[in-house]
Amino acid sequence: MNDQAPVIAVLLTEKTRRMMLDDAAIAQLNALGEVRWPTAATIDAADVDQLLQGATACLTGWGTPPFDPAARQRHPHLALVAHSAGSVRTLVPARLFDDGIRVTHAASKIAASVAEFVVAEALLAMRGIHRLHHQLRNGGEWLDVRAAVPQRLLGARTVGIVGAGYVGRAVMRLLVPFGCRVLVVDPFLDDSEAAALGVFRAGLHDMLAQADVVSLHAPVLPETRRMIGARELALLRPGTLFINTARAELVDEAALLAEIRSGRIEAALDVFDNEPLPPDSPFRDPALANVTISPHAAGHTEEAHFAQGQAMVDEIGRLLRGEPLHHEVSRAMLDRMA
Structure with a gap:
């Protein structure tokens, strides 16, 4: 990748990554820019902060720590949070919407x-x-x-x-x-x-x-x-x-x-x-x-998991190409979400 390649931060635990991203999705993600992956099986707030340095987009999911309301101040290039799970209410503070960060999610795939x-x-x-x-x-x-x-x-x-x-x-x-x-x-x-x-x-x-x-x-x-x-x-x-x-x-x-x-x-x-x-x-x-x-199992099928990951990889591609997002969450939607 050249110096101008957009940085994409993958903020997924190893378990969630294996669940959500198949080989084709990973290859597609790597073709979009410089992809940063966590180096440990789990991920904490410090890892998030480090991975987001210079990032244009990030891929989140189950196990991603909640964002700091001041995240945009430390990461001014961040334009998109692509959440491979459902609700973003506990992940993305309302302030980040107000700061201009766009958010998309895979709830419809679940x-x-x-x-x-x-x-x-x-x-x-x-x-x-x-x-x-x-x-x-x-x-x-x-x-x-x-x-x-x-x-x-x-x-x-x-x-x-x-x-x-x-x-x-x-x-x-x-x-x-x-x-x-x-x-x-x-x-x-x-x-x-x-x-x-x-x-x-x-x-x-x-x-x-x-x-x-x-x-x-x-x-x-x-x-x-x-x-x-x-x-x-x-x-x-x-x-x-x-x-x-x-x-x-x-x-x-x-x-x-x-x-x-x-x-x-x-x-x-x-x-x-x-x-x-x-x-x-x-x-x-x-x-x-x-x-x-049952153990909170209703939304968990192998097909849905991979569809969720693929949908968010597609959204990152749309953002980088300047195309409309298909699953965007607006600030107005946030207060009514599950």
Whole structure:
């Protein structure tokens, strides 16, 4: 590379780099300029500061330390933060937007993985496949097992979705072809958008009272934190499936645990107040047969990971060529992000 080659700082841990960048993406990145890579398996704030010296763009992801609000003063050439994960709210301070640094992210590439996970959870609950399997494995009689596990069509259900962002809309696109009646709670979704998606707008309490399945996809904001509490959970009809693959902070976890323990509803939970989930967590209790738990796994597929990395390498190329970015985050978007 000559002296004029732009500097690109890769601010990824070794684990994240292997997860996000395949050989083709790395070759593409190297062709764009002088690429600086971390020399250790992990990365800290001092590493970030060193790697950013003279950099025009940087590639971030899971494990990248949050940026210092004064980063632009120390790194005046920095023009782009390309984040290979989802939300940038805890990574990029608002001041950096105000200082003119552009930000782009790969949240849209994660949506398909989460959406498939949500539909899989709904299908599992509607058909009870895991219960059929367990009872047969434990010696249940053929017809008795079939009679003991109710079978329901997902397409005949009313599904409530809270949040019409990237993931919420991806879930809608998968559910509508099943024939589900989909009710969406989101103040930013208007009637024309809802009609185009094949869904219906609803208020939170009305949706909770009608839905057979409820799936959360809202960001954690002051107005959404603990938005689902004991009062809201009490509105759910017996047998409703409550899915949370978004953020645990949206729900009063103690109230949710009480509802699960009552046996009145079912739940599928991928996020928790304490992660990793402690070994003695009550959600791990084998007696809670009406809850399915998973380790914050909904957004993680091999295909999505590489798509996230590739999307951000492409964004860096667009910036250096003076082309419009495809996944840019504006300052106005920051306050509404997950």
